[in-house]
Amino acid sequence: MTLSTSQDTGHTPLNVAILGATGAVGEELLRGLEERSFPVASLTLLASKRSAGTPLTFRDKRYVTRDVERVTEEELEAIDVAFFSAGSATSKTYWARFVQAGAVVIDNTSAFRMEPAIPLVVPEVNAEALEGHRGLIANPNCSTIQMMSPLKALHELAGLERVVVSSYQSASGAGRQAMDELRDQTINILNFKEPPVKRFIKRLAFDVIPLIGELKEDGESTEEEKMVKESQKILSLPALKVSATCVRVPTFVGHCLSINVELSRAFELSEAIEALASAEGVVLCEGDELPTTAEVAGQDEVWVGRVRRDPSRPHALNLWCAADNLRKGASTNAIQIAEALIARGLLKTIQL
């Protein structure tokens, strides 16, 4: 089942702020608010001092990003909802000021995701976790988000037992400069020059890098840990077994996942396909329709294909899953959280 891409909520327009408006996700947040007809009364675009002064357009109107340090208390008090996408450190520095001034902060960083009291939400999957929020909502990791709706559908069918996932993550997951570096590396290689390596730990052009984030003591990476722990929290399955291997590949936008799923109970493959096809926010591809970054870049849905039984376990199947990491993996999901807050009456706005 696909999501509508535009929603007229009929809600009182809101004062919206974006912190990190000049980044790759910030750009998609602006586009998404416009495409989805989000009820925006005023828009405050914020950035670090370094990125302040950048001109940006929203609904044909020109905005200039402002230094977040220079926002007044009065301005803060007017903000209803703030999207944070400027790195964990920035989120940790500013969230309390925004929340104390009455805004709901939807944070796209990993700063607060594993705090038990803070909702970590994929609206199709666990919008109910928004109830009782205290002003701060965490938007999950991009790779985690995209497997949640398919996994929930399979869980409801026959009980999730274990998930083994290998990722094919695009350069944009590391930000706009990382995308530029992939392009520059590629051009250099094609011109027989040494490729620049700054944002990535190794050359990414025409190669893959089997490490995203930092390596922990146990050999797992921080990105892999996110896929394990965030999945458990979002699905409310704290004992769910997940094993992840996160790999950067030389694509620009769109993450792909190869997922092996073991379920608890017997199921017909046709039932699994039906469950995935009717899952909210999922586009099911059959046969040799192969969802890749080409299909999903610029889309809000999670695309699933290559669904087939895995005979190596009694109740297992394999599937392939692709989504735009900047949109469903970040901006779209954040806006959907705001929409869910509106729908549930969970934004403390002053009604006119």
Add this chain to the structure above:
Amino acid sequence: MTLSTSQDTGHTPLNVAILGATGAVGEELLRGLEERSFPVASLTLLASKRSAGTPLTFRDKRYVTRDVERVTEEELEAIDVAFFSAGSATSKTYWARFVQAGAVVIDNTSAFRMEPAIPLVVPEVNAEALEGHRGLIANPNCSTIQMMSPLKALHELAGLERVVVSSYQSASGAGRQAMDELRDQTINILNFKEPPVKRFIKRLAFDVIPLIGELKEDGESTEEEKMVKESQKILSLPALKVSATCVRVPTFVGHCLSINVELSRAFELSEAIEALASAEGVVLCEGDELPTTAEVAGQDEVWVGRVRRDPSRPHALNLWCAADNLRKGASTNAIQIAEALIARGLLKTIQL
């Protein structure tokens, strides 16, 4: 443990033929025979009529490929060992003529791999399968070859139970023209032009394609089936559980694998690392040493890294494995088969 890259066998020089000498693997066969000091008395380079007449160099001597149809019976009778790498149909057409004339054929195609009477060999793993051969030896699939030595080491440690593997396979696995297409697609995209799509089913440049080979009725691809069935045959574990997802990524040379392994018995991680480090033909990378195509292109070993426990099963671990698909995945393994035949006295050559 690494393999020596050059071997002086002291064996009587052999009359060697290569069928498919102009291909990406053919080129590496020539290089490998030279690098490994293979005992070559004479070299006959063969190709299809279309590729006949191509000049090639071996040990500073110039050769010209000849149309395989024009080889005389007398010439055939002189050949001791023939490497076939010109596609399954060509192997099926010519193998019997070569074998009946007394040559041992080492076939790099999938034509005969699953024939029970035909040895399918990775020399570090099952060289004993060469005993009693009838003149035709099959070289396994590139992705299968590279996981055999690591998996055998883990099997000997604690018993292989199940393998879930996702691949990151380079364009060269589809041949030289596929590599050209990846380059041309990339250049076109960087120049804002439509990328040509001929050899691949979809655009590969800056994308990944989650299908290699043909889709079978059950949703598995023929490439995935090879990884399952060939692994069972090579490891002599017909009931081994393997689930594979094969994916093409925009790299030129070198295949990578994300492998989740479930073992039967308890083991210490240090024992697994030690087993892998001492496995024949394996280079073990520890910590943030990440084997990628950059490390393995042009190398004969299988590089293994990211070895870590998978806590989602009692006796499981994850590992990452990279190898040059044209070398260890094809030419090197084929030459190693010939070397093993020599070492075991299994080449029916006329001793001078």
